[in-house]
Structure formats: C-alpha cells, structure tokens
Amino acid sequence: MTVRRIRVVFGNGEHYDIRIGQHLIVSLGTHLREIPGISRVVVVGDENTMPRFAKHVRASLEKENFRVDEITVPAGEISKSIDQAIALWDALADIGLSRDGAIIALGGGVIGDLAGFVASTYMRGIPCIQIPTTLLAMVDSSVGGKTAIDRPQGKNLVGTFTQPSYVAADLATLRSLPEAEWENGFAEICKSAMIDSEEFSVWLTTHAAELVAHDPDIVQQAIARAISFKAEVVTHDEREQGRRECLNYGHTFGHALEVVAGYGVISHGRAVAEGMRFAARLAVEVIGTSSDFVFAQDTLLDMMGLTALPQVYSPDDLLKHMMSDKKVRNGAIRFILPIGPGSWDVCEVPFDTLHEHLEAWARSKSVYSEETVQENIASDTASTTVTVPVGEDAAS
Amino acid sequence: MTVRRIRVVFGNGEHYDIRIGQHLIVSLGTHLREIPGISRVVVVGDENTMPRFAKHVRASLEKENFRVDEITVPAGEISKSIDQAIALWDALADIGLSRDGAIIALGGGVIGDLAGFVASTYMRGIPCIQIPTTLLAMVDSSVGGKTAIDRPQGKNLVGTFTQPSYVAADLATLRSLPEAEWENGFAEICKSAMIDSEEFSVWLTTHAAELVAHDPDIVQQAIARAISFKAEVVTHDEREQGRRECLNYGHTFGHALEVVAGYGVISHGRAVAEGMRFAARLAVEVIGTSSDFVFAQDTLLDMMGLTALPQVYSPDDLLKHMMSDKKVRNGAIRFILPIGPGSWDVCEVPFDTLHEHLEAWARSKSVYSEETVQENIASDTASTTVTVPVGEDAAS
Numbered sequence: 001m002t003v004r005r006i007r008v009v010f011g012n013g014e015h016y017d018i019r020i021g022q023h024l025i026v027s028l029g030t031h032l033r034e035i036p037g038i039s040r041v042v043v044v045g046d047e048n049t050m051p052r053f054a055k056h057v058r059a060s061l062e063k064e065n066f067r068v069d070e071i072t073v074p075a076g077e078i079s080k081s082i083d084q085a086i087a088l089w090d091a092l093a094d095i096g097l098s099r100d101g102a103i104i105a106l107g108g109g110v111i112g113d114l115a116g117f118v119a120s121t122y123m124r125g126i127p128c129i130q131i132p133t134t135l136l137a138m139v140d141s142s143v144g145g146k147t148a149i150d151r152p153q154g155k156n157l158v159g160t161f162t163q164p165s166y167v168a169a170d171l172a173t174l175r176s177l178p179e180a181e182w183e184n185g186f187a188e189i190c191k192s193a194m195i196d197s198e199e200f201s202v203w204l205t206t207h208a209a210e211l212v213a214h215d216p217d218i219v220q221q222a223i224a225r226a227i228s229f230k231a232e233v234v235t236h237d238e239r240e241q242g243r244r245e246c247l248n249y250g251h252t253f254g255h256a257l258e259v260v261a262g263y264g265v266i267s268h269g270r271a272v273a274e275g276m277r278f279a280a281r282l283a284v285e286v287i288g289t290s291s292d293f294v295f296a297q298d299t300l301l302d303m304m305g306l307t308a309l310p311q312v313y314s315p316d317d318l319l320k321h322m323m324s325d326k327k328v329r330n331g332a333i334r335f336i337l338p339i340g341p342g343s344w345d346v347c348e349v350p351f352d353t354l355h356e357h358l359e360a361w362a363r364s365k366s367v368y369s370e371e372t373v374q375e376n377i378a379s380d381t382a383s384t385t386v387t388v389p390v391g392e393d394a395a396s
Numbered sequence: 397m398t399v400r401r402i403r404v405v406f407g408n409g410e411h412y413d414i415r416i417g418q419h420l421i422v423s424l425g426t427h428l429r430e431i432p433g434i435s436r437v438v439v440v441g442d443e444n445t446m447p448r449f450a451k452h453v454r455a456s457l458e459k460e461n462f463r464v465d466e467i468t469v470p471a472g473e474i475s476k477s478i479d480q481a482i483a484l485w486d487a488l489a490d491i492g493l494s495r496d497g498a499i500i501a502l503g504g505g506v507i508g509d510l511a512g513f514v515a516s517t518y519m520r521g522i523p524c525i526q527i528p529t530t531l532l533a534m535v536d537s538s539v540g541g542k543t544a545i546d547r548p549q550g551k552n553l554v555g556t557f558t559q560p561s562y563v564a565a566d567l568a569t570l571r572s573l574p575e576a577e578w579e580n581g582f583a584e585i586c587k588s589a590m591i592d593s594e595e596f597s598v599w600l601t602t603h604a605a606e607l608v609a610h611d612p613d614i615v616q617q618a619i620a621r622a623i624s625f626k627a628e629v630v631t632h633d634e635r636e637q638g639r640r641e642c643l644n645y646g647h648t649f650g651h652a653l654e655v656v657a658g659y660g661v662i663s664h665g666r667a668v669a670e671g672m673r674f675a676a677r678l679a680v681e682v683i684g685t686s687s688d689f690v691f692a693q694d695t696l697l698d699m700m701g702l703t704a705l706p707q708v709y710s711p712d713d714l715l716k717h718m719m720s721d722k723k724v725r726n727g728a729i730r731f732i733l734p735i736g737p738g739s740w741d742v743c744e745v746p747f748d749t750l751h752e753h754l755e756a757w758a759r760s761k762s763v764y765s766e767e768t769v770q771e772n773i774a775s776d777t778a779s780t781t782v783t784v785p786v787g788e789d790a791a792s
Contacts, residue, residue: 012408086478086547093549121517124542124555125635146520153489159520160556239521 001171001216004224008143008163008231010238016165018143018231020224022216024170025056025131028104029064035165038102038127040067042092044115045106046075049133053106053173057131069095073114077263080110080150082158088118102127102165108134108181109141113159116147120162127165133173135185135219136268139192139226142167144234144247161239169223171216180267186211186304187250187269191276192226194297195246197342200225201300208303246344249336250275256321260313273306282357283337286347293340312365315358319351397567397612400620404539404559404627406634412561414539414627416620418612420566421452421527424500425460431561434498434523436463438488440511441502442471445529449502449569453527465491469510473659476506476546478554484514498523498561504530504577505537509555512543516558523561529569531581531615532664535588535622538563540630540643557635565619567612576663582607582700583646583665587672588622590693591642593738596621597696604699642740645732646671652717656709669702678753679733682743689736708761711754715747 003021019031032038043050043057050072058068071091073079092101105115105128112130119128132142148159189211193201203225204211210218230247237244254275257266266274280297283289301307322333332348339345399417415427428434439446439453446468454464467487469475488497501511501524508526515524528538544555585607589597599621600607606614626643633640650671653662662670676693679685697703718729728744735741 082478082482089547089554090549093547093553121554121556123553124544124557148520151485151489153486157489157519158485158517160517161520 001220004220006224006228006231008235010163010235014163016163016167018167018169018227020138020169020220020227021171023172024168025053025173026060028057028129028131028168029060029062029066031166031168032061032066032102032129033064035102035127035129037100038066039100040069040097041102041104041129042069042071042095042097043104043106044071044073044088044111044118046073046079046111048075049107049111049173052176053131053133057104057106069097073111075110077110077150080114080148082149082151084114085118085121085149088115089122092118092122097122097126099123099126102129104129104131105142106131106133108132108137112137112141113146113148113156116145116162116164117149117159120147120160125162128162130164130167131173132167132169134177134181135174135223136181136188138169138223139185139230140188142169143227143230145238163238169227171220171223174214174219180269182214183267183306184269187272187276187306189222189226190297190300190304190306191247191249191272192229193300194276194338194341195249195336195344196225196229198340199342200229201296201341205296205300205303208300212303212305245334245346246336249338249344250279252322252333252335253278253318256318257309257313259321260317261311266309270306270309273301273304274309277301277308278357278361279335280338281360282335282349282354283339285357286335286349286353287337287339287345289338290340293338296341297338308364310365312362315355315362318358319355322354323351397616400616402620402624402627404631406559406631410559412559412563414563414565414623416534416565416616416623417567419568420564421449421569422456424453424525424527424564425456425458425462427562427564428457428462428498428525429460431498431523431525433496434462435496436465436493437498437500437525438465438467438491438493439500439502440467440469440484440507440514442469442475442507444471445503445507445569448572449527449529453500453502465493469507471506473506473546476510476544478545478547480510481514481517481545484511485518488514488518493518493522495519495522498525500525500527501538502527502529504528504533508533508537509542509544509552512541512558512560513545513555516543516556521558524558526560526563527569528563528565530573530577531570531619532577532584534565534619535581535626536584538565539623539626540640541634559634565623567616567619570610570615576665578610579663579702580665583668583672583702585618585622586693586696586700586702587643587646587668588625589696590672590734590737591645591732591740592621592625594736595738596625597692597737601692601696601699604696608699608701641730641742642732645734645740646675648718648729648731649674649714652714653705653709655717656713657707662705666702666705669697669700670705673697673704674753674757675731676734677756678731678745678750679735681753682731682745682749683733683735683741685734685736689734692737693734706761708758711751711758714754715751718750719747 001022003019006018009015061068073084103115103119105112116128119126130142132138145161145163148156151157193204207218211222250272254271257271280294332350335347335349336344337347397418399415402414405411457464469480499511499515501508512524515522526538528534541557541559544552547553589600603614607618629640646668650667653667676690728746731743731745732740733743
C-alpha cells in the first residue's frame with residue numbers, strides 16, 4: 001500500500017501534512033524531522049493506546065535523536081477535563097519542556113482534543129502531532145484544528161482552534177478497533193460523501209461492501225477522501241464562521257438523540273446517520289430536495305450497516321434539547337439541509353415545523369416495530385402513560 | 397485632546413483598532429458597534445477597577461443596546477490563576493454567553509492576561525476588548541495578543557497568542573494611578589524608544605520632564621509612540637518566533653532581579669530599567685556598542701526617574717535564575733543587545749562572560765554605597781559569609 005499524503009495549506013501560507021498508510025508510526029521520527037524547531041517530544045495517550053503503540057513511537061523518535069517522554073491518562077471522555085489539562089500542563093513543566101518541545105496525541109478523539117488543547121496553551125502554544133487510533137478520529141477530530149475540554153456546563157465548552165503540525169493516520173492501529181468504533185467513522189465518511197459531491201457519494205456506495213469488510217485499500221481511500229473534503233472546508237473557514245457549518249450535517253438531530261437516549265445508548269455514528277436521514281426528509285419539505293436524494297442516502301447508510309434506528313424517543317424531549325443548543329436563534333433552529341449531492345444550505349427551521357417532523361419521525365418508527373417503540377417511550381419517559389397512537393402520545 | 401487611533405493590520409488582513417485619548421470608555425459602545433457579530437458583553441474587572449469604571453462602561457454599552465453583565469475578581473497577581481479562569485468559564489456558561497458575546501477586560505495587566513485567556517478559550521474563542529487602566533498595560537500587555545495565567549511551575553506558563561478585537565487606552569483612568577505604577581510604564585516606554593529609533597529616543601529625552609509631570613499631551617504621545625512601535629513588531633512576528641524577541645530588551649536581567657530580590661521588592665519598571673543598563677554595558681564588550689549609547693540611555697533613564705538601583709544582589713543567584721529561563725540554549729543565555737538606537741541583535745552570551753559582567757555590575761554598586769551592598773548580599777544569601785571585596789565574595 002502506498003502512503004497517501006495530503007498537504008493542508010491555509011490562506012496565510014501555513015501548512016501541515018497528513019499521511020494515511022500502514023505502519024506510519026514506525027517512520028514517525030523521519031517525518032517529525034521535517035518540522036523545524038522540535039528537539040524533544042512528549043507522547044500523550046491513554047491506558048489503551050500507550051501499552052500498544054507507545055514503544056513503536058518511542059523507538060522511531062529515538063532513532064532520530066528526539067528526547068522522548070510519555071504521559072498516560074485514563075481512558076474515556078472523563079479525561080477531557082480541566083483536571084487532566086492541569087495535570088498535563090504541570091507535568092510538562094516538571095519535565096522541563098520548553099518551546100522546542102512538541103506533544104504527540106496518541107489515541108482517539110478524547111486524547112486528540114485534550115492533548116491538542118494542552119499543546120495549544122502550554123507556553124502559549126507548542127506544536128501538536130496527531131496520531132489518531134480510531135477511524136472516527138482519523139476522518140474527523142484529528143483534522144480541522146478543534147481542541148477542547150468539557151465542563152459540567154457543556155461539552156467542548158473550553159478549547160481553541162489550533163491546527164496540528166502533522167497528522168499520521170496509521171491504518172495498522174485500526175486492527176483491534178471494535179465494530180461500534182468502525183460505525184462511528186463510517187457515519188462521518190457517509191456525511192462527508194453526501195456533502196462533498198455526487199462523485200464521492202457514488203464512489204462510496206459502489207465500495208460500501210468492501211469498506212464494511214475493512215478492505216485496506218478501500219479503507220485508505222475512504223479516509224483520504226473524507227480527510228481531503230474536511231481539510232478543504234476547514235482551510236476556507238478555520239474558525240467556524242461560515243462554510244465549516246456544513247460539517248454539522250446530521251449532527252443537530254444526532255446530538256439530541258444521543259443526549260435524550262442517554263450518552264452511550266446510541267453510538268455517535270448511529271446517531272449521526274439517523275440525523276442525516278432526518279435532515280434529508282426535512283429538506284424535502286423545507287427546500288424541495290428531491291426524494292431521489294433521500295433514497296440514495298438511505299441506500300448508502302443501509303449498505304454501510306447504519307440502518308435506521310428501531311427505537312423512538314419523545315419528540316418533545318428531542319425538540320427541547322435542540323432548543324438549548326447554541327445553534328438556536330429567534331425561535332428557529334439552524335439545520336444543514338442537503339439540496340442534492342455536494343450541495344447544501346443553512347436553514348433556520350421554526351420550532352413548529354420541526355415539531356411536526358419529529359412527530360412524523362416518531363410515527364415512522366411505529367410502522368415496523370410498534371412494540372419496540374412503545375417499550376422505548378415507556379422506559380425513556382417514565383412519567384408518561386403510553387397509549388396508541390405512538391406519535392401523538394410522544395408529542396403530547 | 398484629539399483621540400489618536402492606531403490600526404493594527406496583520407498579514408492575513410485581520411486588524412483591530414487602538415484608541416488613545418480622554419474619556420474613551422464613555423464612547424465605548426459606539427466603537428464596539430463597529431465590530432461585527434457582538435450582541436452582548438461581559439465586563440471583567442477587579443475590586444479596584446469595577447467600582448470606579450464599570451458604571452461608565454455599562455452606561456455606554458447599554459446606550460448602544462448591548463446586553464451587559466459584570467464579573468469582579470480579586471485584585472492582584474493571585475487572580476492570574478487556573479481557579480479564576482475556571483470560575484470565569486463557568487460563570488460565562490451560567491449566564492448563557494454564546495459566540496455572539498464578547499469579554500471586556502477592564503484593568504491592568506493581570507485582568508488583561510486573565511480575561512484575554514478566558515476569552516480566547518471560551519467556546520474556542522470569543523472577542524476580547526482591552527481597556528487597560530495602568531500605563532504599563534496600555535503600552536505593553538494590552539497590545540500584542542499575549543494572554544496568560546500562572547502556575548506554581550511558572551509565571552505565564554499557560555496562555556495563548558490571541559489578538560484583542562479593540563483596545564481603548566483611556567487616559568482618564570490613569571488619574572489615580574500610584575507613582576510606582578507610572579514608573580512601570582515609563583520603563584517600557586524607555587525600552588521601546590531605545591529599541592525603536594534614534595528619533596523616538598531623542599523625542600523621549602527631550603520630553604522626559606513633561607512626561608514625568610504627567611503632561612496629558614506628552615503622556616498621550618508617548619503611549620501612542622510606544623504602542624505603534626509594539627504593534628509594528630507584533631504584526632511582523634505574532635507568535636514570538638523572531639523579531640518580537642526585541643521586546644525582551646532589559647527583561648532577561650530584569651526578571652532575574654525581580655525574582656532574586658523577591659517579587660514586589662523591586663518594581664517591574666525599576667528592574668527592567670536596571671536590565672537595560674546591564675544589557676547596554678554587556679553590548680559594549682560583546683558586540684562593540686558605542687559608550688555613547690550607554691550614556692544616552694543612562695541619561696534618559698535618570699531623567700525618567702528610573703535611576704540605577706542602589707542595592708546589589710548575588711551574581712551567583714542572578715546567573716542561576718537566568719540559567720533556568722526558557723531563553724537558555726547550549727551553555728549560553730540569549731540577550732537582546734543594542735547595537736545603537738533603533739538597532740539590536742540577539743546574542744548568545746556564554747555563562748562565563750555573563751558571570752564576569754554580573755561581578756562588574758555588583759562592583760559598580762559598591763562604589764557609591766558599599767554599606768547597602770554588603771547588607772543586601774548578607775540578607776539575600778544567608779549562607780554566605782560576607783567579607784570585602786564585595787564582588788569577589790558574591791561570586792565565590
């Protein structure tokens with residue numbers, strides 16, 4: 001397999017490289033030598049990634065005479081905290097890291113966000129190299145320069161926009177990735193394809209079966225295409241002031257689903273896929289999108305194993321969550337709606353319209369799984385007495 | 397007095413305005429309207445600045461229909477802490493500030509650094525407006541985009557490079573500024589003048605007496621000149637990778653003095669002025685700077701009331717502190733040395749050379765105040781038995 005390289009170039013001439021291939025961490029040292037001003041590195045990973053990959057990273061770096069330190073944080077979203085950020089800042093200071101140092105983020109989205117934030121603020125910013133070890137992190141968080149930690153008041157409440165200095169998407173790290181994690185990445189790749197172009201979405205549909213079977217060449221191509229799409233969007237809107245908003249396609253409804261179901265009940269990927277289905281149907285009514293688009297997208301998502309959710313949740317709860325989001329303005333919620341493949345618009349959808357569609361969404365679930373629907377409504381809205389029809393009840 | 401406006405324009409086209417004049421906070425609302433995308437503001441100040449200025453700021457903003465909230469933090473360096481940053485992030489979230497919000501930093505350097513850091517990281521960055529209320533903050537920290545908080549491991553250990561959206565240097569806020577605070581600003585203005593150009597340093601020497609007497613027009617001109625100089629440097633080196641280093645003139649030795657004396661014993665201004673005297677003398681030997689420069693600078697500093705320090709500190713302690721600084725590389729310490737007015741170089745001065753000069757510096761003090769010298773060495777290096785001659789002892 002040939003290594004693919006994508007160079008991300010910003011308006012001010014700054015740039016960084018992304019490499020996608022097998023066993024890239026073994027040659028990491030060589031590529032790091034191409035970045036000026038770095039003489040030592042601190043590898044930040046979690047309890048899962050460090051035992052598996054750190055020794056290869058270290059060997060590769062030491063061969064190029066970098067001084068290497070390692071810091072391991074607990075696995076999971078809990079580490080995207082200010083406490084971990086403080087522990088990292090202080091640890092970097094204690095080992096005497098100065099501005100000739102760099103951070104290597106070795107892990108999934110949590111490690112990338114946390115280590116990226118710490119790197120962007122330690123001594124007012126030192127370089128960060130992303131080595132994403134999940135498919136989702138490869139196609140999403142490692143590219144784009146968003147760093148963040150959570151606060152009780154909100155996920156990603158504190159963070160920066162800071163581009164990485166280098167990204168190495170090493171497919172070898174995906175070998176033991178759980179199936180649910182593959183799904184998360186697949187959903188983002190589907191999103192990218194539908195928003196990017198007819199060409200990408202047709203290519204993805206054609207190769208969906210091979211991608212699901214983890215065919216290495218198709219996995220590499222899919223990652224490269226998704227990253228190219230995201231990099232192109234981000235270079236034109238580094239700080240999320242316009243075009244970048246398209247990356248939220250499927251996420252407004254998806255996030256609401258994740259929260260209303262309780263984090264972890266529905267995977268991020270399944271939630272985003274369901275959000276794409278919802279947004280496409282909304283687009284048919286609001287901006288006259290062709291039902292061909294809905295059909296094509298359904299087909300792709302089905303082929304990728306991201307089938308429609310069987311369960312339903314209360315339209316009221318979902319709407320309530322969406323109304324508390326930062327995308328709300330003047331009684332309307334901003335949605336990314338597809339016009340067709342590769343074409344989209346930002347639409348402010350009034351609460352009323354949205355509520356109707358949420359009811360329709362809930363009704364659609366009852367068609368093929370009325371029992372599941374009722375069980376879910378019963379268990380998720382404990383205080384509600386469930387009677388048929390489901391849609392009306394859920395909206396009451 | 398006419399308001400002076402300086403527009404700072406960066407290579408990527410981004411820019412912000414700095415205004416210098418009387419009663420600018422009264423017209424703040426109007427100028428804030430010129431910045432797109434802001435609909436509400438949170439004024440962050442301390443126990444000194446909020447009672448005195450917040451009501452004027454609020455009145456001016458509300459007249460322009462901005463929604464205004466206020467947050468007061470304790471006065472002093474202690475507020476440049478992660479605890480205060482967390483309290484601010486959470487407070488902003490609790491009052492529901494979103495990306496259409498902005499922060500106004502109303503105070504001296506501590507407030508500017510803290511509020512600037514919080515603004516640059518809240519929701520990955522919202523605009524920050526600086527209203528410096530000390531001369532030092534006007535000519536130094538409010539311009540240049542450095543934000544920071546302290547950690548026990550180091551001052552300014554955590555922070556960002558983030559440019560403000562607007563700076564209003566309102567001379568009316570200086571009315572009750574203590575004399576020691578004026579000194580801090582004067583030293584930075586002297587530094588700017590010597591590094592900037594012969595024209596600025598001659599102008600400053602000519603008007604030193606009026607500046608010391610707080611003549612409003614001269615104060616305004618001096619601030620405008622110092623800001624123009626700094627803005628020009630910063631636009632060419634936003635992230636301190638080259639030219640910006642000149643702003644450290646006088647600070648390497650100055651910082652060491654502050655720490656060795658114990659923070660607060662010598663004011664920042666007096667320490668920087670002493671650092672400039674030291675660096676100029678070092679330059680005579682290391683790069684052959686003319687003694688005319690040393691004399692001209694001594695004259696200016698004397699006229700500004702920044703006379704040479706009477707007390708002395710242990711050369712060993714000073715060197716030790718400088719060796720722990722981030723400017724150390726390969727057994728040498730990076731110094732900004734003046735070649736002449738408006739001309740400088742970065743020189744790596746070997747530890748040995750530096751030690752000799754520190755001894756010479758210590759000896760120079762004994763000439764006119766041998767008793768003070770001995771007392772200071774005795775009290776600062778408790779384990780050292782003091783015998784004459786001072787220089788040799790201190791270096792032993």
